Amino acid sequence: MKAELYIARRFAFKPRSLSKPTFIVLAAVIGIAVGTAALILTLSIVNGFASVIEGKLIRFTSHLQVRQPDERLFLETRRDLQTLKSVPGIVSVSPFLEMNVMLRSRAGKGDAGGEIAPAMIQGIDPRESSRFLQNGPELLESAPASADGSLPILLGRTLADKLGVKAGDQLLIVGIAGKNGTSGITGKESVVELLSSLDLHVARVAGIYDTGLSEGFDDIIVFADLGRLQQLYHPDMISGYEANVGNLRDLQAISATVASTLGYPFYSYTVYERYANLFEWLKLQKNIMPLLIITITVVAVFNIVSTLLVLIIEKTKEIGMLTALGLEPRAVSLVFMGQALMISLVGIGLGNLLALGLSLFELRFHLITLPEKSYFIRHVPLEIDPLQYLAVSGGVAVLTLLFAFIPSRVAASLQPATALTT
Structure with missing residues (x-):
């Protein structure tokens, strides 16, 4: 050889x-x-x-969410939290509140009025907000705490550019107070009912984050303190629970266990199901x-x-x-x-x-x-x-x-x- x-x-x-x-x-x-x-x-x-x-x-949101049908709001209970924490594989659980609103910025120099943009405010625990910023998103701007009583919110860069605001600026939140603890409109309300249901509050831009996920993320998602958001709109009410798992490979099985453990009317879905179109794009x-x-x-x-x-x-x-x-x-x-x-x-x-x-x-x-x-x-x-x-x-x-x-x-x-x- x-x-x-x-x-x-x-x-x-x-x-x-x-x-x-x-x-x-x-x-x-x-x-x-x-x-x-x-x-x-x-x-x-x-x-x-x-x-x-x-x-x-995966870093933008939780690994799985637990909700009730038709995005119905419900009361947070210690029993639900303990049940979720007892499911094997889950490492953290926290409640959240989501609301679809309109944001209006103040008029600039020479403008007849400020900019208006739709947004979804997500009220989360302050500890979850800190974890969100530590896991990857870049905090472009931040403003010190203010004593004026306005709601501190965290905006995405794309949404902030659309509204023409920076850290420290004030915004007007135009919310729709629905019936039976729900948030949103059905399309059957009259003009008078819509006007009477408007819930206006002042918010202050506490910071601007940037994840690079422009469409459906940085251009619409706004984060706020859960307790403050509940006080303004829905006391003690939440949209659901967020949970993170220790091993993403077990996520689907854990989600099924959560749904069967809590039972009706709760249902759970994973981050892969929530953003299925994007994950299918990656698979392609x-x-x-x-x-x-x-x-x-x-x-x-x-x-x-x-x-x-x-x-x-x-x-x-x-x-x-x-x-x-x-x-x-x-x-x-x-x-x-x-x-x-x-x-x-x-x-x-x-x-x-x-x-x-x-x-x-x-x-x-x-x-x-x-x-x-x-x-x-x-x-x-x-x-x-x-x-x-x-x-x-x-x-x-x-x-x-x-x-x-x-x-x-x-x-x-x-x-x-x-x-x-x-």
Whole structure:
């Protein structure tokens, strides 16, 4: 076996003169390197994009929510809280109150009136608010506490830009006081009923956060203190309970356990069900990966096959001489299989270095930017996973050896007399 590998190394990397095989081998190495780097970068970008967006969605809200039908408000009870905390896998539980309102900013200089935008105020425990800001969202602006009695609220950057406000500014909250403890309008109310149900309060922008999730998140969600919001609108009433789990893999099973434990009229749903459209979009991104991988792999494999065939033509006389000296056809086949392995290993190594270098360069300097409103991120996300590098490298090496079997058999089938006279 040592003799076959020595001949393979001489054939691949040490020609006696500046002949064509030198350029052919170099082209093959570059082709495999580019193909390997393209595979790794594709996987890094797709997996990085999915993990970043999924992380943002999960950190933005709780892992699961418990509500009653028709978004009906109900009284918070210690029994419900204790029941939820007793479910195995749940690590934290807190009540919340959601309200659909309109926000109006004050008129600016030269304006006839302020800006108006719809919003959903979510009253949460102050500890949950602190945890929300610590888990990823960037706090762009903040204002000190005020003693004027206005409701402190936390706005998303997109909504703040739409209203034209900054930290410390005041807003008017226009709420709709529904019947039977509900929040919202049904569309059957008369104009007089709507006007009489308007509930107006003054709020102050305590801070502006930015998650990068523009549509449906930073442009509409407003956070406030649960106790203060209940005092203003629905004393002691909540929209439901939020819960976080220790292991997201068990989330679906825990959600089912919660629903069965609390019983009617409660129901639970996970963050994956709440934002199902976005998670399906991420899944679609991953579904095209096999097609890309197959395409790039086929190109790399045919590259090595064509290279070996050209080398066989160039080394026909050498093959005939070796066969005449007693080298068996099996050994000739091993020579070209070893040659394919050496070329592929060099190409794979260079491809790994190229992919790692480009990834680190992009992560450091962020040269490629994305429209945040469309992709929820400003820069291309890259996930550097050693197992991913090993999987791609091993796959390319195995496929190269499998497809190199055909050219190696062609070389082994050459007859000495034919080869020497060619």
